[in-house]
Amino acid sequence: MYLTRFNETLREKWEGSLVSTREAKKIEPRAKEYLHRLSKLGLVKRVSWGWYYVPANEEDVWSFLRKDKRFKVVIKQTAASLWNYDFVHRNVYRLAVTSLSYRRALESFARSREWIFEVEYHERVPYDHTELDGLLVESPESCLVNCVAEWSFLDAFALLCFRRDEISLNKVRKLSRWKRIARTDMRVWSAIRYACQLFNERLGRTLFDVRDRDFRNDDVKELVEEAVEKVLEFA
Structure with missing residues (x-):
C-alpha cells in the first residue's frame, strides 16, 4: 500500500x-x-x-531533455542547432548544469541510451539563456559568440543569418569584444563583423549595420569566408 x-x-x-x-x-x-x-x-x-x-514514453533525446525536471541549459553547438534549424547536424549534446551529482547522473543515463552528452559543471551557469520549445537554451547572441570562439563558424554564421532579425548586434559586440578565438589572438567580434560584411556584400543589401574593416588573419579569414558561402549556398 x-x-x-x-x-x-x-x-x-x-x-x-x-x-x-x-x-x-x-x-x-x-x-x-x-x-x-x-x-x-x-x-x-x-x-x-x-x-x-522514472520511466515515461519519451521517443528521443529531446523528449527526455524537455521532461527532465532538473536545471540544465542547452549550450554552444547544440544550442546553435536549435536556433539555426539544425543546419549542422550533430549527435553530441552539450549541456551546462549546476550540480556535480546531477552531471554524473546525466552522463550515466545518456550512456545507457547510447546518447553522447558533454556536460559542463558550473556553480552558476555563465551563459546567457532563454526558454525555447520547453528547454532552457543559450541565447542566440551568447551562442554565436561561443561557437565562433570554438571555431564552429558554420554553426555560428547559419545562426547569424537565420536569426538576423532577432539578434542584437550591440549585445553580440559586448559579449565578444574581449573574447578571443581559441589558440589565436583574434577577437571574436572581428570575425563576426567580417561575416556580417560578407553577408551584406554577397546579397547586395544591408542585412547587418556594421562598418567595413580590414581582416588581417588570413587563416581565420579564409574559414569565415568558406562558412558564409556554405550558408548562402544551402540556406
Whole structure:
C-alpha cells in the first residue's frame, strides 16, 4: 500500500525525469528503500549512486531533455542547432548544469541510451539563456559568440543569418569584444563583423549595420569566408 502510493506520487512529480534519493525523501522519508524496491520491480531504473529514472514514453533525446525536471541549459553547438534549424547536424549534446551529482547522473543515463552528452559543471551557469520549445537554451547572441570562439563558424554564421532579425548586434559586440578565438589572438567580434560584411556584400543589401574593416588573419579569414558561402549556398 505505502509502496504503491509512493510510486504514484513519484510518477506525478517526476515521470520522464531523473530524481535523486535526496529529492524523493522530501515526499517520503523511506524513499531510499522504496526506490530500491521499485527498481527491483522494474518501475524505476537505477542510473547511478543516489539517482533513479522514472520511466515515461519519451521517443528521443529531446523528449527526455524537455521532461527532465532538473536545471540544465542547452549550450554552444547544440544550442546553435536549435536556433539555426539544425543546419549542422550533430549527435553530441552539450549541456551546462549546476550540480556535480546531477552531471554524473546525466552522463550515466545518456550512456545507457547510447546518447553522447558533454556536460559542463558550473556553480552558476555563465551563459546567457532563454526558454525555447520547453528547454532552457543559450541565447542566440551568447551562442554565436561561443561557437565562433570554438571555431564552429558554420554553426555560428547559419545562426547569424537565420536569426538576423532577432539578434542584437550591440549585445553580440559586448559579449565578444574581449573574447578571443581559441589558440589565436583574434577577437571574436572581428570575425563576426567580417561575416556580417560578407553577408551584406554577397546579397547586395544591408542585412547587418556594421562598418567595413580590414581582416588581417588570413587563416581565420579564409574559414569565415568558406562558412558564409556554405550558408548562402544551402540556406
